[in-house]
Amino acid sequence: MNWPKKSIEGKIRKSLLGYTIFIVILLWTFQIAFINTYYQTMQRMSILRAGKEIIRSVGRDDFEESLESICFEHRMCSMVVNEKGETIYSVDMMGRICLIHSPARFSLMRVLAPVVQGQQDELVQKVKDEHFHSMGLIYAKAYLTPEGERRVIVLNAALEPIKSTEGILKSQLWIITAMLAVIAVIISKLIARNISRPLQNISDKARRLAEGEYAADYDGAGIAEIDELAETLNFAAEGLSKVEELRRELVANVSHDLKTPLTMIKAYAEMIRDLTGDNPQKRGEQLNVIISEADRLTALVSVLIRISQDEREGRVYQAEPFDLEEMIREVARRFAQTNPDYQITCSIEGTPVVLADRESIGQVLYNLISNAINYTGEDKRVFVAAKPAGIGVRVEIRDTGRGIPADQLPLIWERYYRSRNTHQRPVAGSGLGLSIVKGALGAQNLPFGVDSVVGEGSCFWFELPFGALPPGREQEN
Numbered sequence: 001m002n003w004p005k006k007s008i009e010g011k012i013r014k015s016l017l018g019y020t021i022f023i024v025i026l027l028w029t030f031q032i033a034f035i036n037t038y039y040q041t042m043q044r045m046s047i048l049r050a051g052k053e054i055i056r057s058v059g060r061d062d063f064e065e066s067l068e069s070i071c072f073e074h075r076m077c078s079m080v081v082n083e084k085g086e087t088i089y090s091v092d093m094m095g096r097i098c099l100i101h102s103p104a105r106f107s108l109m110r111v112l113a114p115v116v117q118g119q120q121d122e123l124v125q126k127v128k129d130e131h132f133h134s135m136g137l138i139y140a141k142a143y144l145t146p147e148g149e150r151r152v153i154v155l156n157a158a159l160e161p162i163k164s165t166e167g168i169l170k171s172q173l174w175i176i177t178a179m180l181a182v183i184a185v186i187i188s189k190l191i192a193r194n195i196s197r198p199l200q201n202i203s204d205k206a207r208r209l210a211e212g213e214y215a216a217d218y219d220g221a222g223i224a225e226i227d228e229l230a231e232t233l234n235f236a237a238e239g240l241s242k243v244e245e246l247r248r249e250l251v252a253n254v255s256h257d258l259k260t261p262l263t264m265i266k267a268y269a270e271m272i273r274d275l276t277g278d279n280p281q282k283r284g285e286q287l288n289v290i291i292s293e294a295d296r297l298t299a300l301v302s303v304l305i306r307i308s309q310d311e312r313e314g315r316v317y318q319a320e321p322f323d324l325e326e327m328i329r330e331v332a333r334r335f336a337q338t339n340p341d342y343q344i345t346c347s348i349e350g351t352p353v354v355l356a357d358r359e360s361i362g363q364v365l366y367n368l369i370s371n372a373i374n375y376t377g378e379d380k381r382v383f384v385a386a387k388p389a390g391i392g393v394r395v396e397i398r399d400t401g402r403g404i405p406a407d408q409l410p411l412i413w414e415r416y417y418r419s420r421n422t423h424q425r426p427v428a429g430s431g432l433g434l435s436i437v438k439g440a441l442g443a444q445n446l447p448f449g450v451d452s453v454v455g456e457g458s459c460f461w462f463e464l465p466f467g468a469l470p471p472g473r474e475q476e477n
Helices: 008-033 035-056 063-074 105-116 163-210 224-274 280-313 324-338 358-375 406-411 433-443
Strands: 077-081 087-091 122-129 134-144 150-158 320-323 343-348 353-356 381-389 392-399 448-453 457-468
Touching: 008 163, 035 063, 035 122, 035 134, 035 150, 063 077, 063 087, 105 122, 105 134, 105 150, 224 280, 320 324, 320 358, 320 457, 324 343, 324 358, 324 381, 324 392, 353 358, 358 381, 358 392, 358 433, 358 457, 433 448, 433 457
Parallel strands: 343 381
Antiparallel strands: 077 087, 077 150, 122 134, 134 150, 320 353, 353 457, 381 392, 392 457, 448 457
């Protein structure tokens, strides 16, 4: 079952209203349900505090003045009685509601009897005045005078009815409850608006992003989480913009690479049909061109298929020892046959046997030499070298072209990227070669890189570990 989606404003409103209800319940509970208990507890603490202050003043010359002062401060009545219950001194601060000076005083003396008679030293108890139907809190504490006479201090604090106070609190709480509910609704609207507005703005721009508008600038309105989301979407929009640009370049590059051989194939096929069909020599030459251009198309399609498979399935690289010199010379020979105008010079030190995935290293060599042929200078020279480096072999492919500016060096390994430098001759390629090199070498954790000087050329290199130590290095290691 699909439940209706809730808006941010609705969730915030419910949360604030729930919090408000919780606060109101707490207020009602503590202010109404427990007010009587709280009031009696506070009165008990007050009468105990007053009793301690009076006991501390016993024996001083100003005892009577201190007693009056303490009773006045705490709004209590007090009296001092001897062991016979006779009043020695009293203070009346409460009028007729005082239990000590009430006509029903005889009932109070029954309550005080355990302390007066010496059965206990201290007493705190609620007492009801049957005459005035009032309640009071009685505190009694026995002490000895400097002369050794036992006396009892009695304090009385009123426990006044708080019904009127409860009524006032209830009326105030109703007003507070209504005000809190209104404030919660207003605040929830303001908070929801401040949060939902930037989110709605981001949602609208994200919708335009899905429609291909990559220039949208996302703003989180200063809210940390939304700012983080906005930064992520800005990064994604920038990435998608680059992908779209690269896609257009790929379409243009691949279209160019497909159109040229197809044009050649069609032109030579028409020549065979219309002009040279009866001339075996010319027909053979033209058929060789057709085959060569078809091979070029097949190679391009194979590269695209291989990249797609590697991304979808994840290529597994199997390291095995193989003769690097043989591989370099074979790849150079194939390029020399298909590019007779170019001079490819190989310089190999020793007879290196390396340990790596044979097929991927062959593809790396093929792509780097092809890249060097595309970008070399007017002398059309390419240099391939292999020489020992540490515990492996360093392979270098160098051209004599215009070089690569320093700001473009980090970009050349990206897919579909091609140098923006102008050339006097067209450069074939889809911009995938160096990306394939990076993927193959990076997946095998093999070092690679490029050194380039503008105006002098570029040198691409990678290193391979030895598969078996070459002659002369066994003793060294």
